[in-house]
Each structure stands twice: as structure tokens, then as C-alpha cells.
Amino acid sequence: MVLPALAMFVAFGVVPLLGVLGLSFTQWDGIGDIHPAGLDSWRHALTEPGLFHALGVTFLVMALSWLFQTPISLLIGVLLASHKRYRGFLAVLYFIPLLLSSAAIAITYSALLNPNFGLGAGLNIPLLNQDWLGQSNLALCVVVFVVSWQFIPFHSLIYQGGVRQIPRSMYEAAEIDGAGRIGTFFHITLPQLKYTIITSSTLMVVGSLTFFDLIFVLTSGGPGDATRVLALEMYQTGFKANLMGPASAIAVILVLVGLGLALLLRRIGGGSASDSQLEGA
């Protein structure tokens, strides 16, 4: 099975990547001929303040959504793993946001948060009647919230699986030693979930680099450029401004950042994050 997988990866992963790398040394408007341009595109991309702003927004969204998602997913995961009654029902309920497409979620939220026709105006609740997507900081918070709302179910599921893998004998031993619920959580559940946390964090961090559809539909990167993440900057440069060269340079930067972060997280995890931690495995 290695060969077909490798062929797929080369055809859809490596070849386009090399193509983009090649394009980043050219000048192309997407319509006419491609001209070699040396380092011009890189110079253009790296001297544009937009790139660094977008990088900043990307890291901010990444950090905030990690901070927001991890504790909640962890708690829901533990809850779903232990709860006997209604567990299945609740799991299905929590899982619903993940089944919706990002575009549908974004359209729904922008309708709900509409300052004139949205939830706040409709129900006459002043607290809800903010200019959610029209103010820079608020819009960023909304993006983080909606992203988290969409992905918390997925990470809860990972944590639920992780918790269920912890041998019962550990809890029984802790009980004999007189540990309480909170004590077992911090001394058994959390340490045992170390690798689950790393897996989930890697997915969150690297995944947040590719946020595009949700933010694009929700705010289009606005107001101004307050929520313009790297992927959006790349799209605008390439497909709106017809600057395929600099857009390719941004794409390469995006790949490098993602690769660097994934490697970093692996290193924090001790390199053997994918090894099994189960007895006898």
C-alpha cells in the first residue's frame, strides 16, 4: 500500500509544492506569459507590510484559539469519557458543529451577528447588539470563537478517546491511595493524556495556518485588514491583485511556518509522540 500512497502524495503534494516554489521566482499575472524574475517576488512579498501583519494575525488567532479550545475540549472529552448516561446522545449533540461546512457556519454566524438584522437587534438584547464583525478587536475575538465552536467537538473526541485508553487500574490504585476527583484528574488523567494533548495541539496549530474559508466568508479579512490571516493574504495577492509570484512566495512561507511548527511540537513531545503508551503494547 506504500506505493499508491506515495504516488498520491507526490502527485498532489510534492508536485504542486515544487510548482509553487518555481512560480515564486517568476513574474506572472495568471493570464499572460510567465517571466523569470529572480528574487523580485520574494523581495516584493517580504517588503510588503501586509505579510508581517498577516503573520501576526495568524499567530494571534493560532494562540488564542489554542488557549480557548484546549481546556474546553479537554473537559468535554473527560466528561464524555466518564459519563455513563446520555453519553452517546451528548456526544452526538456536541459533534454536530463538525458536520457543518465552514462556509455554512460563517454565513450563519454573520447573519446572527448582523448589527441591523441579527440576533441582538431582533430580540432587542442590548448586550448582543454589538458591532461584532465591524470592530477590529471584536472581529478577531469572534473569529477565534467561531473557529473554536467548530473544532472543539473534534478535539473533544480525540480527548475522549485518549481518556478511555487510560487503564482503569491506575484510577483504582489512586482511589486506594485516597485521591479525590480533582487529584486524579491532575495526577493521572492529565499526565496520561500528554501525547493526546500534543496530537490535538499539533492539529490545532497547523490547522489554524490553513483557516481560509471560514474567515473569508465571515469577515473577508476585515474590517480593514484586522482578521487577514496568511492564507487570505496569499489569496488576495494571487487571485485578486493578479500577483502570482509574490503569492507563491507567501505560499512557500506558509508551508515553511507549518513545517517548522509541526517539527517544534514533535520535539516538545519527545519525538516518540506516536508510540503507544499502553501496557504490553
Next chain:
Amino acid sequence: MRHSSTEISVERSPISRRNFLSLTAMAGAGAALAACGSSGPGGDSNSGGKAGTASYWFLTGQPGEGIRQTAAERFNKANPNNKLEFTAFENDAYKQKIKTAIGAGQAPTLIWGWGGGGLKSYVDAGQVEDLTGWFGENAAVKDRLFPSSFGPATVGGKIYAMPCETVQPIVLYYNKKVFEKAGAQPPQSFEEMMALVPTFKSKGIIPYSLAGKARWTNMMWLEFLLDRIGGPEVFQSVFDGQKDAWSNPAVLDMLTKIQQMVKDGAFGKGFSSVDAADNADQALLYTGKAAMMLHGGWTYGSMKNDGGDFVSGGNLGWMNFPPVTGGKGDPTNTVGNPGQYLAISSKATAEQKETAKKFFTSGVLDADETKAWINDGGSVPVAKGTEAILGASPDAAFLKYVYDTSVNAKVFAQSWDQALSPTAAEALLDNIAKLFQQQVSPQQWVTNMNQVIGK
């Protein structure tokens, strides 16, 4: 019909097993495609049957889609040997599709568009036919259209596209009921427009409805204000690529006025999250939550459709943007879309080009299509001599206004984002959005924009 620069929406759907399998099958085809390069024969691939069959892509969305389709079908019936093979695309999808298709050498024979900077990028790439000579030989075709519609079809003194469909100036709309309730009069000058801001605000009404999320909607305010303050020459010099053309003092004055309006709350506090794609800005006007709206002529039709009896009950008022006291611009000047455009792909075969030209002569804006645009489309075609049909339409008052404005305008400027190259237009829209967010000062705006002049 929407303005052309509405944003694209993207939907990500998980790959189903079936799609996944077909992707695998395509892996081999991918290598074959890569070998094609950019020299594939345009149009050939999807024209079935006769050599003279020309492909023609246009936009979906009623009432325009039906009118376009009927016109093409009528032409096909009359010309069994020179048929059009048409496909309709949604506005935003079309913009991506046509660019990619032209770049890949797979353009349709007839390239529908908005002219201006987009057309110029095709011309620079040698992808569209020079029609100057053909229009010279077929003066009758040229003479039956508005002369002003040829501006955006002309690049470097040569004509590269056939104007078609309708003329759409930008109009200052107002809600008569709201004005009556507030005891206010429609503004006669920009100063009066500013003075109306506190009047409406104190009543909890948004003075000017603006869909700030879309960016090009904000641009309409800049276009009119700059024209009224400094005259059309200021933007013309930007368009001509003159160095530091944005440094004209009129620009700074205009930008300062805009930021003052934002500070005064002229657009309401939530304007930057209002989207034009779902016509929320129009809804604000016809529900009486806003008093006025600066928007394209095409919104008349959608407000008539969506606004209940708002339009039919005579509550919609309209006027040209009023003058700024002491300003240089002629108050008859307007801005918007002087027309839509059909260019011919240079990659099409001689027979396909022949069909396309035949369509220009006998199909585009023939008597039936012209009538359909007026009566079903609620808009003014770019064809001359339609006064009688316009006068008999149920929307005669508005149509007459659009017609007169278009014909009498001393200068009918094309929307900036259409006139400029895609690269410069994107920088413009970006900086306009930041201006309305107070993220850039007028001075910084000028500096930023001077950097992309001529790009």
C-alpha cells in the same frame, strides 16, 4: 445584477469516496494536462459539432440570465450554421473561471466582462482580438450604441470589445417616507448632506446605508466626492499613470471629508460588517432603518423585487450626487458601469470569430433584447433610440432618469476598480477599507496609493 467586485464565497466540502476515486483516476491525467502548457486551442475543446460554433459564457441571476439566454437562442435559431454554445456562471465563480481559462489558453470565443483594467490585462497578454478595423468597416454597429460605452472597451486607442447590455450609473437613493417623518428635504449640496447626518442620527436612523464589508461600496463615495471636489481630471491622471497623481490636494480634501463622515456616524456604527452580497444595505433603506444610500443603478430592480411596495408605492427617491460648494466637478458627471463588454478570444478559430462577429451585428441588443432589458430588467440598454420603449415602461420615471443621466453626463467615468489594473484595484480597495476603519490617515493613504500608480 451585482457589481462585479463582490467577494467570492468559497465552500469547502469533504471529499466523498466517489470523488476521491475519481481524483485518483485523475492523477495520471494530471501529468498529461501539465504537458499542455498555455497554448491549448481556445474554445475548440468544448465546441461540439460544427466548426463555426462559438462558445459564450455569461452570468447567472435573474432577470439578466433569462434575457441573455433568450437572445442567444434567438440568434441560434436564425443562424443554424453559426451557433452559439452558451454556459452560465454565477458572478463570483465566473470572475475566477474566466481569468483561469484565459490564462490556460482555454477561453471561450466570446469573453463577457466589464472592460477597463481587466480587459487591458487580456490585451497585454495578446488574448483578445483587436476589433478597431472591424468597427471601422461596420460603422452601423458602432453607431447604434452609446458613444460613452466605448470608453472601457478601448485600450491604447484601439477597440477590443463590443459594448452590450445596460448602462448603470451610481445613484443617490433616498427613502421619501423617512424624509417626510424627519421633516427633511433631499440635499442639494454636499454640505446639506453632512447637515442631514445629525438630523437622522437623533431619530435613530442611519443617515447613509453602506455595505462596508464589500469595499467597492465604500469606493463609490470616494469616486463621487473626488469628482465633485477636483473634477474628473484628478482620477484621469491616476489612470494615465502620472507619477504621484494621488498627491493632488483635492484627494486629501476628499479623504478628510470621508473620515469625518465616518467619525460623525454618517454610515451607522455597524456599516463595516454590512454585506452587499446579501443586499443588506438595500434592506436598510427600504425598511426605513436608513435614510439614504449611494449605490448602483442595478439596485433599483432588486429593491423593487425585495422591498414589498417600497418602490411601487413611490417611496423611493433618487438623484445624482450633489455638488460640493466651491468644487470643480460638473454636477452632471457620473460614475459607474458605462456598459458590459464582449471581447473575442484571439485563440478562437476563424469560423468561431466569424460567428462572434455575426452575433455582434445581428444578435447583441437586437430589438427584442433591448425591449427585454427595459421591461423585464428594469434597466437602460446601451442602445440608442429607446426613448419610446423607456417611456412606456412601468418604471419609466427611474429609467428616464438613468437614461438622461447617462446621456447628459459631461463625463461618465468607469468605476475605479474596473478601470484600473487588477493589481492597482486590489491595493485601492484595500486602502479604502483601511481608510473607513481609520487604520490609515489620509496622508498615508496618498503615499500608499502613489506607490501602485501604473502597476
